[in-house]
Every structure is written in C-alpha cells, then in structure tokens.
Amino acid sequence: MATGVLRSFGVGASVARGALAWIRRDPKAAALRRTNFHGRTVTLAGGPALALGASVGAALGAPGVRVSAAAVTAGVVSGAVGLYDDIVGNQPAQKAVKGFAGHLGALREGQVTSGLVKIAGVGAAGLAASALVGSRRTGPLGRVTDVLLGAGVIAGLANVVNLFDLRPGRAIKAGAAVAAPLALGRGGGVAAGTLGAAAALLPDDLGEEIMLGDSGANALGALLGVALVSRTGVGGRLVALAGIAALTAASERVSFTRVIEDTPWLRRLDELGRRPTA
Numbered sequence: 001m002a003t004g005v006l007r008s009f010g011v012g013a014s015v016a017r018g019a020l021a022w023i024r025r026d027p028k029a030a031a032l033r034r035t036n037f038h039g040r041t042v043t044l045a046g047g048p049a050l051a052l053g054a055s056v057g058a059a060l061g062a063p064g065v066r067v068s069a070a071a072v073t074a075g076v077v078s079g080a081v082g083l084y085d086d087i088v089g090n091q092p093a094q095k096a097v098k099g100f101a102g103h104l105g106a107l108r109e110g111q112v113t114s115g116l117v118k119i120a121g122v123g124a125a126g127l128a129a130s131a132l133v134g135s136r137r138t139g140p141l142g143r144v145t146d147v148l149l150g151a152g153v154i155a156g157l158a159n160v161v162n163l164f165d166l167r168p169g170r171a172i173k174a175g176a177a178v179a180a181p182l183a184l185g186r187g188g189g190v191a192a193g194t195l196g197a198a199a200a201l202l203p204d205d206l207g208e209e210i211m212l213g214d215s216g217a218n219a220l221g222a223l224l225g226v227a228l229v230s231r232t233g234v235g236g237r238l239v240a241l242a243g244i245a246a247l248t249a250a251s252e253r254v255s256f257t258r259v260i261e262d263t264p265w266l267r268r269l270d271e272l273g274r275r276p277t278a
Contacts, residue, residue: 004061008189012057012196020049020201020210031087037167038275040208044086046201047215051079053197058223061189067230070132071190071223074125078158078222081121082214088114089214122218126155126225133230142234149237154225156244161221162214163251168274169206170260172198175220182227191227194220206273 023029023045032044055075062068130150135143157178165171175198182191198220204210212220228240260266 005183005188005192008057008061008193009183009196009199011060012053012193013200014053015056016049016053016197016200019052020045020204023049034090034211034213036208036211038208042208042211044083044211044213044215046205046210047086047213047217047219048079048083049210050197050201050212050216051075051082051219053200054194054219054223055079057193057196058190058226059193061191061193063187063189063230066132066134067190067226070129070230071193071226073132074129074154074158074222074226075194075219077125077128078122079215079219081118081125082162082216082218084121085114085118086213086215089118118214118218122158122222123151123155125222126153126158127151129154129222129226130229133226136233146234146237149234149241150225150229153229153237153240153244154222156241156248157225157228158218158221160244160247161224162217163247163256165212165214165217166257167270168208168211169202169272170270171212171217171220172202172205173269173272175224178224179227182224182231187231188227190230191224194223194227202273206275208275 023032024043029043029045033041034044036042052075055072058071058075059068062071127147130147130153133150135146137143137146161171161175164174176195179191179195179198182188183195201210201212201216205212229237232240260270
C-alpha cells in the first residue's frame with residue numbers, strides 16, 4: 001500500500017514538472033504572463049501543469065475505476081474552466097465583475113462572464129465526480145443525499161483553495177495541510193498523487209516564477225475534495241461541508257491575508273521558503 005502511495009506521488013510530481021516545461025516552451029505561452037503582487041512577471045503555466053499532474057497522479061492512485069474517473073473529471077474540468085477564467089477574465093470588461101453576486105447580476109443583463117462559466121463548470125465537475133464515487137447506502141434518498149453532499153465538498157474545496165491563492169506558495173501549503181492526512185492509510189493514493197504534483201511545483205511558486213491561478217487552485221481543491229469524499233460517509237462529508245461553508249462565509253467579511261499577517265505562527269509558516277519582500 002505504501003508503495004502505491006509513493007508511486008502516485010512520484011507520477012504526479014513527474015507529470016507536473018514535465019507539463020510545466022512543455023507549456024513554457026509553447027509559442028503561445030506569452031499569453032499566460034501576469035504581474036504578481038510584488039510587481040514581478042510570472043507565468044500562469046503552473047496552473048494547467050498542476051491540474052494535469054495532479055489528475056494523472058490521483059487517477060493512478062485511486063482504489064478503483066470509478067474513483068479514478070472521478071479524479072480525472074474533477075481535476076481536468078476544474079483546471080480547464082479555471083484556465084478559461086484566467087485568460088478571458090483578464091479582459092477589462094470581465095475584471096470589473098466581482099463575486100458571485102456580480103456574476104449573477106451580469107447574467108441578468110445578458111452577459112455570461114468567464115467567472116460564471118468557471119463557477120458552473122466546477123459545480124458540474126463536482127456533481128459528476130461525486131456521482132462517480134457513489135454511495136455506500138442502498139436507498140435512493142440516501143444515495144442522492146450522499147452525492148449532493150459530495151458535490152458540495154468537491155466544488156467547495158475548489159473554491160476555498162482558490163481563496164488562499166493570494167501569495168506565493170500559500171494555496172499549495174493550505175492544500176498540503178488537507179492532503180497529508182488523506183494520503184495516509186488505505187485509499188491514500190488520490191491525495192498522494194495530488195500532493196506530489198503540488199510539491200513538485202512549490203519551489204517555482206515560492207520563487208515567484210509561476211502562479212497557480214484559478215486553474216491550478218481549483219484543480220488542487222477539487223481533487224482534494226475527491227480524496228475526502230472517496231474516504232468518508234455522510235458524517236465526514238457533513239463535517240467537511242460545514243468547515244468549507246464557514247471558511248467561505250468568513251472570506252466575505254475578513255481578509256485571510258490580514259489574519260495570517262496578524263498571527264505570528266501563521267505568518268512564519270506563510271513566509272517559509274518565499275522570496276523576501278524588498
């Protein structure tokens with residue numbers, strides 16, 4: 001079992017590094033350049049590289065065909081719609097629309113924003129992935145409840161990890177805190193493959209060479225959601241969903257960056273390995 005987990009970790013890492021090198025060599029990679037909070041030019045190539053590496057590693061480590069298909073669905077679709085939002089959402093008209101309410105307001109005026117496409121895509125991917133994982137219960141009401149709870153966990157974690165992607169390495173560190181315990185024991189291959197891809201890209205993220213963007217952060221969170229859903233029943237999913245809802249609600253009222261900066265041990269962990277601020 002430990003060998004399988006290590007193999008998933010290694011494959012996720014190898015595919016992520018290979019994908020990053022391949023994407024950066026592409027002639028169209030210039031469209032992925034962005035300016036980060038330090039004013040440095042970075043590339044969003046880390047996002048699709050993480051999505052691809054984590055999806056492959058997680059699928060390889062899955063305990064069965066259905067969970068493997070769930071991992072590919074969640075990781076690839078979340079990464080793809082996130083990349084669409086990263087690219088199209090950079091346009092001035094799109095950047096002016098903020099938050100879920102803003103995207104719904106734009107829709108009422110006849111404008112389909114890239115953010116709304118991302119929200120719908122991640123939600124659909126979460127529902128499909130949760131349905132693939134399935135339920136241990138036999139009754140129709142119990143099965144439907146399990147699938148809906150699982151969908152909420154997968155899509156919700158995709159959003160929560162994205163909320164942390166405001167400083168180099170922060171989203172990967174947050175994801176690792178969730179992935180590490182899920183990678184232990186039986187059925188840990190999904191989390192291990194995801195963690196391998198994230199760990200392989202962490203040095204470039206901390207060094208401000210890449211950024212994950214919505215593509216990488218959404219894929220990372222969605223795959224962690226699949227790892228959690230595949231190992232828990234209704235109780236575990238309810239607890240996870242409650243925590244996700246609390247963090248999402250808190251993000252509307254407080255700045256996670258401010259909380260981290262005001263908490264010494266969190267600030268030290270957040271800054272660990274990062275380039276010093278000039």
